[in-house]
Structure formats: C-alpha cells, structure tokens
Amino acid sequence: MTKITMREAISQALMEEMDRDPAVFILGEEVGVWGGTYAVTKGFYDKYGPQRVKDTPIAENAIIGAAIGAAMVGQRPVAELMTINFAFSAMDYIVNQAAKLRYMFGGQFTLPLVIRAVGGGGRQLGATHSQTPDAIFAHFPGLKVVSPGTPADAKGLLKSAIRSNDPILFIEHATMYQVRGEVPEGEVLIPIGKSKVQREGSDLTIVTYCKGLELSMKAADELAKEGIEAEIVDLRTLRPLDMEPVLESFKKTNRAIVVEEGWKSYGVGAEIVSRIYEEAFDYVDAPILRVAQKEVPLPYNRTLEQAALPQVPDIIAAAKEVLK
Amino acid sequence: MKKEQLLDLYYQMVLIRRVEERGAELYQAGKIGGFMHLYIGQEAVSTGLIAAREPRDRVITAYRDHGVALNCGISANQVMAELLGKATGMSKGKGGSMHMASVEKNMWGGHAIVGGHIPIAAGLALGDQYAGNDNVTICMFGDGATNIGYFHEGLNLSKVWGLRVLWVCENNQYGMGTSVERASAVDEIRQKAEGYRMKNAAVNGMDVMAVYEAAKEAIAYVRTESQPYFLEVNTYRFRGHSMGDPERYRKAEEVKKWQENDPIGIFNKYLLDKKIASRKALDEIEARVEEEVQKAVEFAEASPEPALEELFTDVYAE
Ligand SMILES: Cc1ncc(C[n+]2csc(CCOP(=O)(O)OP(=O)(O)O)c2C)c(N)n1
Ligand SMILES: [Mg+2]
Numbered sequence: 308m309t310k311i312t313m314r315e316a317i318s319q320a321l322m323e324e325m326d327r328d329p330a331v332f333i334l335g336e337e338v339g340v341w342g343g344t345y346a347v348t349k350g351f352y353d354k355y356g357p358q359r360v361k362d363t364p365i366a367e368n369a370i371i372g373a374a375i376g377a378a379m380v381g382q383r384p385v386a387e388l389m390t391i392n393f394a395f396s397a398m399d400y401i402v403n404q405a406a407k408l409r410y411m412f413g414g415q416f417t418l419p420l421v422i423r424a425v426g427g428g429g430r431q432l433g434a435t436h437s438q439t440p441d442a443i444f445a446h447f448p449g450l451k452v453v454s455p456g457t458p459a460d461a462k463g464l465l466k467s468a469i470r471s472n473d474p475i476l477f478i479e480h481a482t483m484y485q486v487r488g489e490v491p492e493g494e495v496l497i498p499i500g501k502s503k504v505q506r507e508g509s510d511l512t513i514v515t516y517c518k519g520l521e522l523s524m525k526a527a528d529e530l531a532k533e534g535i536e537a538e539i540v541d542l543r544t545l546r547p548l549d550m551e552p553v554l555e556s557f558k559k560t561n562r563a564i565v566v567e568e569g570w571k572s573y574g575v576g577a578e579i580v581s582r583i584y585e586e587a588f589d590y591v592d593a594p595i596l597r598v599a600q601k602e603v604p605l606p607y608n609r610t611l612e613q614a615a616l617p618q619v620p621d622i623i624a625a626a627k628e629v630l631k
Numbered sequence: 632m633k634k635e636q637l638l639d640l641y642y643q644m645v646l647i648r649r650v651e652e653r654g655a656e657l658y659q660a661g662k663i664g665g666f667m668h669l670y671i672g673q674e675a676v677s678t679g680l681i682a683a684r685e686p687r688d689r690v691i692t693a694y695r696d697h698g699v700a701l702n703c704g705i706s707a708n709q710v711m712a713e714l715l716g717k718a719t720g721m722s723k724g725k726g727g728s729m730h731m732a733s734v735e736k737n738m739w740g741g742h743a744i745v746g747g748h749i750p751i752a753a754g755l756a757l758g759d760q761y762a763g764n765d766n767v768t769i770c771m772f773g774d775g776a777t778n779i780g781y782f783h784e785g786l787n788l789s790k791v792w793g794l795r796v797l798w799v800c801e802n803n804q805y806g807m808g809t810s811v812e813r814a815s816a817v818d819e820i821r822q823k824a825e826g827y828r829m830k831n832a833a834v835n836g837m838d839v840m841a842v843y844e845a846a847k848e849a850i851a852y853v854r855t856e857s858q859p860y861f862l863e864v865n866t867y868r869f870r871g872h873s874m875g876d877p878e879r880y881r882k883a884e885e886v887k888k889w890q891e892n893d894p895i896g897i898f899n900k901y902l903l904d905k906k907i908a909s910r911k912a913l914d915e916i917e918a919r920v921e922e923e924v925q926k927a928v929e930f931a932e933a934s935p936e937p938a939l940e941e942l943f944t945d946v947y948a949e
Binding site for chain 1: 666725728744746808813942
C-alpha cells in the first residue's frame, strides 16, 4: 500500500486504462496543453498526443454529444466537464440522450461512456460554479452516477467505469484533490454499485458519500471521544444504489443520519431515508435526520458560504439528536 | 471629443489598471477568493465602447468584468468591496469578482457561464423592443464564447427579430489556454456574423479612440435601423486567464510583443503627440487614481462583512 492523493489516483486510473485499451481517449476543455484545470491530466498530452487527449472548444453539448456518438460506434471516450455546473449546459445530452438511447433502440448498441465532472462548493466560486447537483443526475434511469470519497475508491471505480459498457457520470470534489489515502499496488478494480462500510460502530449509522465522507470521518472521531461510535456507510455509487450495507448497519444501530453536500430538498438523503422507512421500519428507534446544504444558492463571501455548507459540528449535533 | 472627455477616458483606463493591480495583490494576500479574471491589457475595449453609449443603453458582459463595471460608473469603492466580499459591494458580497452588476448604472452583470449571457442580452433588447423604446444593449463576450451554442442561438434570434443589440467579441486570442485557431473554424470571428447576415466590423482593441469611433457608428446603426451589429475587437490579456494560470500555452515573447502595444501607453502617447494634454496633466491623473484606489482599498477593508441573515435574503422576491 502506498499513500497517494485523490488527484494522483484519478490520474493513474486514466493512464492505466489508456495504456490498456487503445479505444480509450479523453476529450474536454483544457485537458491537453493546459494539463486539466485541476491538473488531473498533466503530462497526458505529451504522452498520448492530441489524437487521444483532445482539447475541445467551449461547447459542452458538442463534447458530450460527440462522446456519445463515438461510444455508440465502439470507442471508449472519457469526456471531462471542467465542472459539473457546466453539465447543465449539456443537460439534454446527459439525461435525454446518453441515459435513453440504448433503451429506446431496443438495446442494439452499448454506450461505454464516462463523463468526469468536478463538483462541490467551498472555494468561493459563487452561485453558478459551486453546486453539488448529484441527486438530479441520479434521478435518471439509464445513467449511472458514481462519486468516490477516497483515493482508492476513486481509482478503482474510475477504472471500472471506463471498462463498463454503460454511460457513467463520475463526480469528483473540487476540494478533495489533495486528500491522501492508501491505494493498493497493482490492479485496483472496485465494482460500480456497491456501498461500503468505511468505519465500524454500533451506536448510530451515518450514510454519506464523497465530501460527506471526509466530514463524517472527522465527526466520528470527535464523537468517539465522547464514547459514541458511529458506523459510516459510504454509498460510492448513487445509481444503482446499493442499500444492503446501509440496511444491515441500520438494523444493528436503529438510528441514522444522512450527510450530503447538496441541498436537502429532494436530495440523496430524502431517498435514503425513504428506503430505510420502507425496508426497515420495524428497526427505527428515532427519526432519521439529514445534514445538507442550506436552501440557498451559494454566495461568494467566505463566511456566508461556509455557513451554507454542511460542517462537522452539524453532523455531531445531528448524531447526538438521533441518540437522544 | 472634447479635451475633458479624452482625459476622462485616460483616467478610466488608468483606474481599471490600478484597481486590478491592487486587486491582484489582495488576492495574493488571501483577501480575495474564488476566481478572479483580470482585464489588464484590454482596458481600451470597454472604455472606448462604453464612452460611446448613452446612459439608457444597457451593458452586459462575462466574468472579466471589473473594467466594464468601472466604465459604467460603478465606484472603485464598490468594486473593491465586492472583490473582498463585503456588505458594501454592489452585490452585497454575494457575487464576487465574476458578478459585478449595477442596475442603477444599467450594467446587467458579469456572468460566469461562458456564453450564457448572450441570449439574455437578446432578452434585454427584446424587453426594450416590447416596451417600444430604442435603447441599445451592448453585449460583450470572449472569442471562446463564440464556439458555444448559446452564441449562435442568441445571434440568430437578434437578427430574426430585429433586436437592438451591439454584439462585441473581445478577441483576446485565447479562451483559457486554447488559441482561436485551435477552437474556432474561422479565426476572423466576425465572419460568424456574416452567417447570420449581420452587419459587422473589426477594430484594433488596443486603440481606445478606434474602439470609440467604431462603437459610436455601430450604436447609431443599431438604434436607427433596429438591427443587431457585430463588432470584433482585437486585443490581448497581459495576465493569465485567471489568478494562478501557469500560462503553459503561450510564449513569453508573444506576451512581451503585445505588451509593447499597451493601450494605456498608446493613448498616453496620443494625448501628448496631439498636444491634448501635458505630461504633467497626465501625471496628475495618475496620482489622482492612485489616491482613489488607495481609498477604495481602505474603504473595502474597513467595510463590514454581510450579516449572516443575508444568506437567506434575495432567494425569492416574495
Ligand atoms: C459553459 C461554460 N463552460 C466552461 C467554462 C469555463 N471557462 C471559464 S472562462 C473560459 C474561457 C473563455 O474564453 P473567452 O470566451 O475567450 O473569454 P476570455 O476569458 O478570453 O475573456 C472557460 C472555458 C464556463 N465558465 N462556462
Ligand atoms: Mg478569449
């Protein structure tokens, strides 16, 4: 095991898959000469050349549309959206085309497409550039949505995503590229659609993913100092959603909170809580609470932005509340 | 133009430069966050353009907006306060560098989604057409923005509906690290307007007088003919795309060559050569700007943070 950053993990996954399969290529804004806005594809342009690392015009519809077309005829494009906020500029292609074409044409072709997108707030980028709209994308059958919270998961899930024959939105977090974690040497493949217990505990269950995992781990450490042991289930994939580890944990703890960075209304937490009530109602000892972003567009001002985002103390407070 | 007006243009260009130089320092010091895109090198574009408008003519631009804001008459105090995210900024610190706007000054924003404001500009003009007035909307955007669908939809609509928009492409040769040739099928961008049978012209954006003359003519055409017009302004940004750009995509010699064409230097020389102003008069303007910017920094630093309740205001009107 070696410790590497999230950035290195994602970069390694891309490089290994490009080395393995000539059908894999990258396209997106500033992925080539610039080396990627978040430096994930630094060095790729020199190594693979403009044929496999394609700088595109600023044209999100064309990026995703062209990636879909290339995937339909058997290539394995990895399209990068500079930020997930620009996915809205390509919304039709993502949710109305990529998610539906195979089904609509009776399964005549596959769509081995990965869309990498950077999401999340906390960098003072203002309302249009700071969103965590993961739940919206998870709403659409036909699209898979993956969002890792550790470097090992990022590497293993991205490699699996590139090998998958389905369109996958792979969401990274803008503030997590420097996060370090242990990643096994050699081939790392983690299956899409499998939740994972990232921390064991018996007092309550925290269901979360991506940035929420980082925050929840910190909160769990604090809670442990007071003798409260939280079990953390990391969803890793939002669609298809793997509830097994969540339900198993909940049946043990009977109390849960859900932590997500996006807005609470109609969010990931709403889905998880409903599923628990539907599938494990007899085990519920306390109302399940959600920790999420305040219902406002994110402001530029740092203090206000931080006040709008879910924070470690919010998680601790919610955990204590469900334990009352 | 009268002498006072010419000197005012000089003052505005120097003001933009100094506000941004100080802004860059404050960014390095961690007092400004997020993305900040400097206009340094492009000052003649918005200065010349906005000097040609009447106050009732509307202005809308992208995120590279500090210069446009100052030219529209938003004070250096307010610009600096917004950069620092203070309650005294025109967007109460909620918008930041990319979202300068003042409805009072008819400046309808800094917009951070590339090309996103282009159909909105058509909408401003539609609102005016609907109201039956002959206001002109000036919409500025970069070369890179002309490759996104929004641009083509907005241009087409403006022509089909005869909307009073002056489309201004600030061709600074790059969209982030991608040169025009690498991203656009035509490198003379005004040819895209030809595709929509729209009257168009190109102008040297390092020469404020040339921009002013071209804009004057274009605005008159838009107003009287009730037709859109497309102006390509050739310019260059002297700094990186935004703060922290490693600038691997262009050579230092290229930047240097353009910097020799400094729009402020060119105009300074013009004013001296034509004996419109003495060196002393120009020095005085620079000193006045220095003082104004210093005061703006002090104002912004001393201004309060927005109250926590502001987080929840302005989400809805009702
Ligand atoms: C829809 C969308 N895609 C991508 C971006 C990221 N982005 C911000 S500025 C920029 C370059 C724009 O270049 P240009 O239009 O030439 O304007 P300039 O920055 O040169 O003034 C890009 C790609 C964005 N803000 N919006
Ligand atoms: Mg440009």
